[in-house]
Amino acid sequence: MPKQRDVQAQRELLSNATWQVLAEDGLPGLTLRAVAERAGCTTGLVMHAFPTKKALLLHARDLLYERTAVRADAAEAASAGAFGALEAVLGQAVDLPHGHHEESRVWVGFLAAALADDALAERHRAANHSFLARIRRLVAACRPEWPDERLELTTKSLVGLVEGLNVLAAADPAAYPARLQLDALAQALAELGPVS
Amino acid sequence: MPKQRDVQAQRELLSNATWQVLAEDGLPGLTLRAVAERAGCTTGLVMHAFPTKKALLLHARDLLYERTAVRADAAEAASAGAFGALEAVLGQAVDLPHGHHEESRVWVGFLAAALADDALAERHRAANHSFLARIRRLVAACRPEWPDERLELTTKSLVGLVEGLNVLAAADPAAYPARLQLDALAQALAELGPVS
DNA sequence: CCCTTTCCGTAACAAGCGTTACCGTAGCAG
DNA sequence: CTGCTACGGTAACGCTTGTTACGGAAAGGG
Numbered sequence: 001m002p003k004q005r006d007v008q009a010q011r012e013l014l015s016n017a018t019w020q021v022l023a024e025d026g027l028p029g030l031t032l033r034a035v036a037e038r039a040g041c042t043t044g045l046v047m048h049a050f051p052t053k054k055a056l057l058l059h060a061r062d063l064l065y066e067r068t069a070v071r072a073d074a075a076e077a078a079s080a081g082a083f084g085a086l087e088a089v090l091g092q093a094v095d096l097p098h099g100h101h102e103e104s105r106v107w108v109g110f111l112a113a114a115l116a117d118d119a120l121a122e123r124h125r126a127a128n129h130s131f132l133a134r135i136r137r138l139v140a141a142c143r144p145e146w147p148d149e150r151l152e153l154t155t156k157s158l159v160g161l162v163e164g165l166n167v168l169a170a171a172d173p174a175a176y177p178a179r180l181q182l183d184a185l186a187q188a189l190a191e192l193g194p195v196s
Numbered sequence: 197m198p199k200q201r202d203v204q205a206q207r208e209l210l211s212n213a214t215w216q217v218l219a220e221d222g223l224p225g226l227t228l229r230a231v232a233e234r235a236g237c238t239t240g241l242v243m244h245a246f247p248t249k250k251a252l253l254l255h256a257r258d259l260l261y262e263r264t265a266v267r268a269d270a271a272e273a274a275s276a277g278a279f280g281a282l283e284a285v286l287g288q289a290v291d292l293p294h295g296h297h298e299e300s301r302v303w304v305g306f307l308a309a310a311l312a313d314d315a316l317a318e319r320h321r322a323a324n325h326s327f328l329a330r331i332r333r334l335v336a337a338c339r340p341e342w343p344d345e346r347l348e349l350t351t352k353s354l355v356g357l358v359e360g361l362n363v364l365a366a367a368d369p370a371a372y373p374a375r376l377q378l379d380a381l382a383q384a385l386a387e388l389g390p391v392s
Numbered sequence: 393c394c395c396t397t398t399c400c401g402t403a404a405c406a407a408g409c410g411t412t413a414c415c416g417t418a419g420c421a422g
Numbered sequence: 423c424t425g426c427t428a429c430g431g432t433a434a435c436g437c438t439t440g441t442t443a444c445g446g447a448a449a450g451g452g
Contacts, residue, residue, distance in 0.1 A: 002427040003419045026312025027223055032410065043410085044430045053410065105311050112308030114367055115301050116222025125368045132371070156364075156372065157357065157380040164360020165352075171310055172321045175328070176352065184353040198397040199449045228440065239440085240400045249440065 010049045014039050015060035022060075022109040023102040030109070032056075058119060061110050064103075065127040068093075072134060082141030083194050089134065090189070093162050094181040104170035132159055142192045154192070161188055206245045210235050211256035218256075218305040219298040226305070228252075254315060257306050260299075261323040264289075268330060278337030279390050285330065286385070289358050290365075290377040300366035328355055338388045350388070357384055 017039035022030050032053055036043045050056040075088040096103060114120040136155040140146070146154075165184060169176035213235035218226050228249055232239045246252040271284040292299060310316040332351040336342070342350075361380060365372035 002421085003417090003429050005429065027308050028312055031408080033408090042431050044432075047411070048430065108304075108308055108311060111363065111367055112223050112304050115304060116224055121367060125371070128364065128368060129371070153376065153379050153383060156361075156376060157383060160360035160364055160372075160380065161353065161357045162360070163364060164356035164358070164362075167307065167363055168324065168352075168356055168359060171307055171317060172324060175321070175325070176356075180349065180352060183349050184356065187349060187353060198395095198451085199399055199447090201399065227438080229438090238401050240402075243441070244400065 007049060010045065011059055012063065014046055014049055014056060015063045018056060018060040019064065019102075019106050023105045026105075027109045027112055054117070054119065057110075057113065057117075058123065061120060061123045061127075064106065064110070065123070065130070068127075069130065072131075076134075076138075081194070082138050083189075083192060086135070086138040086142060086192065087185075087189060089138065090158060090162055090185055091182060094165055094185060095178040100178070101170055101173055104166045108167055108170055128159075132156065135159055139192065142194075158188060161185070203245060206241065207255055208259065210242055210245055210252060211259045214252060214256040215260065215298075215302050219301045222301075223305045223308055250313070250315065253306075253309065253313075254319065257316060257319045257323075260302065260306070261319070261326075264323075265326065268327075272330075272334075277390070278334050279385075279388060282331070282334040282338060282388065283381075283385060285334065286354060286358055286381055287378060290361055290381060291374040296374065297366055297369055300362045304363055304366055324355075328352065331355055335388065338390075354384060357381070 014035060017035045018030070021034045021038050025034065032043050032046055035056070036046050039046075046056065050059065071092060072089050075092045076085045079085040079088040110120065111124060114124045132155055135158055136151055139155050139158070140151055143151075143154075161184065165176055165181045169181065210231060213231045214226070217230045217234050221230065228239050228242055231252070232242050235242075242252065246255065267288060268285050271288045272281045275281040275284040306316065307320060310320045328351055331354055332347055335351050335354070336347055339347075357380065361372055361377045365377065
């Protein structure tokens with residue numbers, strides 16, 4: 001039983017390197033050699049941890065979704081009441097404590113890649129549907145009397161606003177600072193507040 | 197005075213081909229050969245019309261901005277009153293009569309490219325600032341009594357919502373149909389309606 | 393009708409890509 | 423300490439990329 005490795009740890013390391021390259025150099029700069037260099041290894045290791053570049057991208061995309069889901073769970077659990085949870089979950093989506101713009105840039109990169117790759121597109125849709133379901137559940141808890149149609153409209157409006165602000169901030173941080181994003185979110189949430 | 201060509205018409209043709217390739221094959225498929233094939237010529241013509249690939253992308257980006265500005269002007273001119281103009285301009289941004297998803301895909305592609313290219317990023321910012329100024333002017337006409345801060349917040353919220361819905365619809369058309377986008381826009385515009 | 397001059401398709405270039413094959417090597421079993 | 427085996431770095435492969443150089447063709451002036 002000679003040398004053994006931790007395949008899962010390697011994949012996580014490489015996925016993290018993928019994010020960093022994607023955030024810094026964008027989609028055209030996302031090459032296996034750049035990822036390997038960022039991870040401190042060579043393409044040999046990358047191709048032993050993943051069969052192909054697409055597999056690496058899919059794993060990195062899945063890991064991004066898992067981490068955002070964990071963060072949203074934490075934000076929701078740390079809040080009191082449905083409205084507070086809604087504020088917390090959406091708020092952390094537009095104002096991450098660390099590396100916010102970086103994550104938005106990564107998100108845009110994956111989105112652009114998904115427009116040309118069905119597998120990536122499906123992961124994007126799954127992640128977005130999961131996020132939509134979470135927000136819809138919280139909105140329904142705030143306004144139990146609302147019919148399904150209004151629930152869906154408000155949910156998708158909130159998600160659209162948050163993702164739109166993130167996307168615009170990624171390309172123009174000066175025009176969309178964190179404070180403005182939070183204010184915009186608060187204004188959008190006004191109709192859902194506990195005191196109607 | 198031998199053979200002469202219409203350089204401007206060639207550039208427009210190639211920029212249109214660039215959009216089509218970008219919409220269909222995404223950013224990774226945007227190669228000079230693909231653009232040339234789509235335009236019905238060879239790379240020779242492309243490199244004679246533009247000195248480099250980046251120049252082609254910049255021209256295509258500028259042309260996209262000009263056309264959206266023309267459409268917005270037309271929508272604004274055809275409307276009665278500031279609120280009607282606001283509805284028309286934002287409405288045509290989320291529900292284009294022809295090739296809506298295609299244009300959103302192109303927009304996402306240029307955005308992703310801009311994250312790695314300063315020149316493209318500056319064009320994106322300029323276009324977005326122009327759109328912001330237009331919306332802000334119309335919002336101000338609807339609510340002259342509002343202070344600058346609220347004007348800016350509402351303007352950027354509206355633009356964020358519209359662009360967010362467009363981006364999400366580009367990757368998941370089934371979840372964000374045109375009707376839902378228009379309803380979401382109408383809800384966001386409710387506070388600006390002529391009858392308060 | 394010819395000639396000149398511009399245009400543009402052809403084909404090659406170097407560089408970089410994802411991927412593959414190979415072999416030195418590092419680490420555990422005995 | 424020795425030997426075996428999975429690991430991973432090296433280097434090459436074929437392909438595609440953006441870009442360049444060149445030559446045939448086409449069109450307007452004399």
